[in-house]
Amino acid sequence: MASEGIGARVLRKEDARHLRGRGQFVGDIRIPGMLEVAFVRSPVAHALIRERKKPAGFENSVIFNDDMPGVLPITTRSSIPGYKVSDYPALAAERVRFVGETIAMCVAPNRAAAEDLCELVDIQYEELDPIVNCATGRASGVKPLHDGWTDNLFLRTSFDQGMDEVIAKAPVVVELELSTARQTMHPMEGKGLVAWWDHRAGQLVVHTSTQVPHMIRIGLAECLGIPQAIIRVAAPDVGGGFGYKCMLMPEEVAVAWLAYTRQGAFRWIEDRREHLTAGANARQHEYKIKAYADERGRFLGLDADVAVDCGAYSVWPFSACLEAAQASGNLPGPYDLKAYRCSTFSVATNKPPFAPYRGVARPGVCFAIELTIDAIAKAVGREAWEVRLENLVAASAMPYTNVTKKFYDSGNYPASLLEVKRMIDFDRIRSEPRRDAKGRYLGVGFATYTEQSAHGTKVFAQWGLPLVPGFDQAHVKLTPDGALEIKAGIHTIGQGLETTLAQIAHEQTRVPLKDIRVVLGDTANTPFSTGAYASRGIVMTGGAVSVASEIVAGRIKSIAAHLLQVRPEDISFRDGAIFAGEASVSYEDVGRAWYMRPDQLPDDVDRGGLEATGAYKPQIDSGVFSYASHAAYVAVDAETGLVEILDYAICEDCGTMVNPMIVDGQTIGGAAQGVGTALFEESPYDDNGQPLASTLIDYLLPGPTELPRFRISHMETPSPYSAHGLKGVGEGGAIAPAGALVNAINDALAPLNAAVHTIPASPERILAAIAAAKPTLNDAA
Amino acid sequence: MKPAPFDYVRPRSLPEATALLSDESANAKIFAGGQSLGPMLNLRLARPAKLVDIRNIQALRAVRVDEKSYSIGATLTHAEIEDGAFEDFSQGLLPFVARGIAYRAVRNRGTVGGSLSHADPAADWVSTMAAIGATMVVHGPAGERRVPAEQFLVGAFTSKLGATELLTAIELPRLSATARWGYYKVCRKTGEFAKAIGVTIQDPRAGIFRVLAGSTEGRPVLLARSGETLATQGADRAAGVARQEIEEVLPHLEPGHRQQLAVAVQRSLQKISLLETV
Structure with a gap:
């Protein structure tokens, strides 16, 4: 039998239904009598609500904030000193703080009628000056967005180690100002939920498109002020999460309240315009960097000022300061850096709340540090890859504790860089002309990053978050007919957990993969997990499945040993059956004995039976670090500003791979989003705080023709600190493309002495960079 | 939504x-x-x-041909033009343009007349029909009237169509076998509306020498001087004139946008020049 366990490139179990269009997403759920909800949303960025009027005859179908007494706002507390709390109400009461903020909930038999009703609701606003960027929001004297705040920052942090000494003596100093655009996340399926009252169970049932069903139950119970036991959160198929679906949303609270108080069925399905204008915003950072190096380009120190455009409210539970904490902690990247100073500003602005998006801050910091490396290389007159190589943490230094006390557990970062340099054929590129036959400028760029994954209890506690992950749990059971059922509280959002968790269980029990079922994401029948985020699923839940499967495997062996009249240690699993020498029994024989013919078993049989709940977290809470190097080869048309990606190479290491095909899929999907970050995606706001990208005509997502064929090679350095040596891989692909691509663009533009420092690197920005470097456009040609 | x-x-x-x-x-x-x-x-x-859905009106799908010109019905789809559902008299220009519109799913349903009536300055047919010197056939309560394509747009999303009128067909000159054309658009991604369009049509036998800049945020602009230079001194010379002419006639646009328009027009002229040398 071909291997189906850890390391096997098996097809995904979940794909049969998805490829046939038979998945069941929130939008597919029909509950008899279900009504639809649409939200009246603020048309202005900042205003006091002076008057609210319901249309006559619809008093019961339009719900305002004061119709929901006792419902608490979403409030994210943090134990970090100086962190300021915002109250994010399900429906705004006296004041709105961003365009798209929910003010009223309208209920009707269908969405179109609910939207008709929204138009009849009369809201009078008294507009206030909006804060639409970090510069305004962090300026001293600005009126804070929330009452009782002393300044307009959710949090200000600073880190300083050893810089004073470096500044005095560094021979090379490089200064950069960089910025990254506000983005929205765009899972194929937007947010949405169906909530209904189950009279038999006496429970509020919430089918919500989420990564974190168990957390949502906690959050809903807190906001609604009801016991967790009367809430069941059951996530259906989820069409992508990316972080957008790991937080409690006001719409979730409002619709759940409706179902709870009216004891009926209601749904809200986010549309693309809501996603673009009112949904989770992410990625917008501003950097001022001063890097100090020696004449060879070796880092001596790094001084950074980082501002995050956090929007109006904190999301729950990840808070408005996670992004800045991640930025500050990860900016040094995979480099051996001894002196570091970083100030962060989490600025409140009149925009939708900032949410953690695949890579959380790291696409921004990777862009920043990788452009810095290239700038240092330019300053010392060396190739950027050489300077990069010289600064990377060496394999011999592993495990390595970096300047921000991150513990890089294992790996060979320089080897991954050299591998992508080989893959992209750097030496050939450098030996060829800098322009192609069409006159386009050619350039190559690199980026290397680390991806902290499956970081646990102590790290989250340090970040001051209200909900800290501990042990993840999984339940494994052999059924009477010899199949295996796995239940875990994490959820699958497209990352293939129904397959990879089964592969891990197979590794321990050898039950054929086709006979293993995985049930996830339902608070009614899965053990607790904080959920799928932070690239933690395969390490945490995978570890828990491994532990539980190992226990069940031992019990299977005991019963089989009894049936075969041998000692348990003489039992082995082989070819889908259970052997002692040449004699064998089937998994079904074992199941049947325990469940249906216990009379065949001895009195001292293990009373745990054929099911077990296992709990797991790695030996260290600091996370296991995946890493990768990316190399991009681009052609830049200096006349139009358009960029074509000619080649793209990735060398990644996520430790032991459970399923290399799924690792490839995660890497490619992440990298595709990274290309969007680098070249296309941008959600600008005007001076009044109006979002300018409200449809996919204005917000450009890369399509198949804009994406290169990502060429991937794998290194496999098992972590010494996790079960099976696993590391997470969910976010990594998205981290490096902006760094690699913009470095490639700037390498291409080097003959023109032009460089881009803002992403996306749009044609306009590239043309502007060329124009700034040369006084007249005509010379560019 | x-x-x-x-x-x-x-x-x-x-x-x-x-x-x-x-x-x-x-x-x-x-x-x-x-x-x-x-x-x-x-x-x-x-x-x-x-909504008055005109897709069931057969008359609006007619193709009529005479010696010098032909007309195509307003509700023919981009896909039908792309696929050659009727004989091509444009020396390949219309099928080429059709193939570059949005995505196939859009082309399957979108119509040439609908696109023109919508009057998006960035739409391909708006520029193409103006460049080729087509005529819009407009039907209204007072009967039929004709509007030159280059004058059809009043501004962005506004055309000379009255509220009670309907575009029924587009009349085009037949291009001769010696005709050359170049069509170039600057798009950030496949299927996206163009940031800039350049069209050049040269048919000495029919006396057509036209150079056009499209996706200008308003009516597409025929570059008269560039067209004259094309007729008298050839495509390479016209390319030099075009950049200058765009600077002059579109001063209100962002410099970067003018730059992209100049490049699009120059590259459409370059195609003619390449075809000439083959």
């Missing part, structure tokens, strides 16, 4: 459609492929009281 309520009617003849449109107070809007109007209805940017 669902439309506000509206009535829907599907006339089977042109007179029937005209009658439905003639009452201005009825706030009726013509619906053909729905590829622009559909999203606008969903976004509630368009709020007609009544």
Whole structure:
């Protein structure tokens, strides 16, 4: 039998239904009598609500904030000193703080009628000056967005180690100002939920498109002020999460309240315009960097000022300061850096709340540090890859504790860089002309990053978050007919957990993969997990499945040993059956004995039976670090500003791979989003705080023709600190493309002495960079 | 993102459609492929009281040909033009342009007349028809009238079509076998509306030398001096003139946008020049 366990490139179990269009997403759920909800949303960025009027005859179908007494706002507390709390109400009461903020909930038999009703609701606003960027929001004297705040920052942090000494003596100093655009996340399926009252169970049932069903139950119970036991959160198929679906949303609270108080069925399905204008915003950072190096380009120190455009409210539970904490902690990247100073500003602005998006801050910091490396290389007159190589943490230094006390557990970062340099054929590129036959400028760029994954209890506690992950749990059971059922509280959002968790269980029990079922994401029948985020699923839940499967495997062996009249240690699993020498029994024989013919078993049989709940977290809470190097080869048309990606190479290491095909899929999907970050995606706001990208005509997502064929090679350095040596891989692909691509663009533009420092690197920005470097456009040609 | 309520009617003849449109107070809007109007209805940017779906009117799908010109019906789809559903008299220009419009799913339903009537300055047909010197055949309560394509747009999303009028067909000159054309558009991604369009059409036998800059945020601009230079001194010379002419006639645009327009036009001229040297 071909291997189906850890390391096997098996097809995904979940794909049969998805490829046939038979998945069941929130939008597919029909509950008899279900009504639809649409939200009246603020048309202005900042205003006091002076008057609210319901249309006559619809008093019961339009719900305002004061119709929901006792419902608490979403409030994210943090134990970090100086962190300021915002109250994010399900429906705004006296004041709105961003365009798209929910003010009223309208209920009707269908969405179109609910939207008709929204138009009849009369809201009078008294507009206030909006804060639409970090510069305004962090300026001293600005009126804070929330009452009782002393300044307009959710949090200000600073880190300083050893810089004073470096500044005095560094021979090379490089200064950069960089910025990254506000983005929205765009899972194929937007947010949405169906909530209904189950009279038999006496429970509020919430089918919500989420990564974190168990957390949502906690959050809903807190906001609604009801016991967790009367809430069941059951996530259906989820069409992508990316972080957008790991937080409690006001719409979730409002619709759940409706179902709870009216004891009926209601749904809200986010549309693309809501996603673009009112949904989770992410990625917008501003950097001022001063890097100090020696004449060879070796880092001596790094001084950074980082501002995050956090929007109006904190999301729950990840808070408005996670992004800045991640930025500050990860900016040094995979480099051996001894002196570091970083100030962060989490600025409140009149925009939708900032949410953690695949890579959380790291696409921004990777862009920043990788452009810095290239700038240092330019300053010392060396190739950027050489300077990069010289600064990377060496394999011999592993495990390595970096300047921000991150513990890089294992790996060979320089080897991954050299591998992508080989893959992209750097030496050939450098030996060829800098322009192609069409006159386009050619350039190559690199980026290397680390991806902290499956970081646990102590790290989250340090970040001051209200909900800290501990042990993840999984339940494994052999059924009477010899199949295996796995239940875990994490959820699958497209990352293939129904397959990879089964592969891990197979590794321990050898039950054929086709006979293993995985049930996830339902608070009614899965053990607790904080959920799928932070690239933690395969390490945490995978570890828990491994532990539980190992226990069940031992019990299977005991019963089989009894049936075969041998000692348990003489039992082995082989070819889908259970052997002692040449004699064998089937998994079904074992199941049947325990469940249906216990009379065949001895009195001292293990009373745990054929099911077990296992709990797991790695030996260290600091996370296991995946890493990768990316190399991009681009052609830049200096006349139009358009960029074509000619080649793209990735060398990644996520430790032991459970399923290399799924690792490839995660890497490619992440990298595709990274290309969007680098070249296309941008959600600008005007001076009044109006979002300018409200449809996919204005917000450009890369399509198949804009994406290169990502060429991937794998290194496999098992972590010494996790079960099976696993590391997470969910976010990594998205981290490096902006760094690699913009470095490639700037390498291409080097003959023109032009460089881009803002992403996306749009044609306009590239043309502007060329124009700034040369006084007249005509010379560019 | 669902439309506000509206009535829907599907006339089977042109007179029937005209009658439905003639009452201005009825706030009726013509619906053909729905590829622009559909999203606008969903976004509630368009709020007609009544949609008049003209896809069942056979007369609007007619192709008529005579010696010097031909006309194509307004509700022919981009895909039909792309696929050669009728004989091509443009030396390949119309199928080439059709193939570059949006995505196949859009081309399957979107119509040439619908795109022109929608009057998006960035739309391919708006520039193409103006460049080729086509004529819009417009039908209204007062009968039929003709508008030169280059004058059809009044501004962005506004054309010379009255509220009670309907574009029925487009008349085009037949290009001779010696005709050369170049069509170049600057797009950030496949299927996206163009940031800049350049069109050059040269048919010495028919006396056509036309150079056009499109996607200008308003009516596409025929570059008269560039066209003259093309006729008298050839494409390479015209390319130099075009950049200067664009700077002059579109001073209100961002420099980067003018730059892209100049490049698009120059590259459309370059195609002619390459074809000439083959």
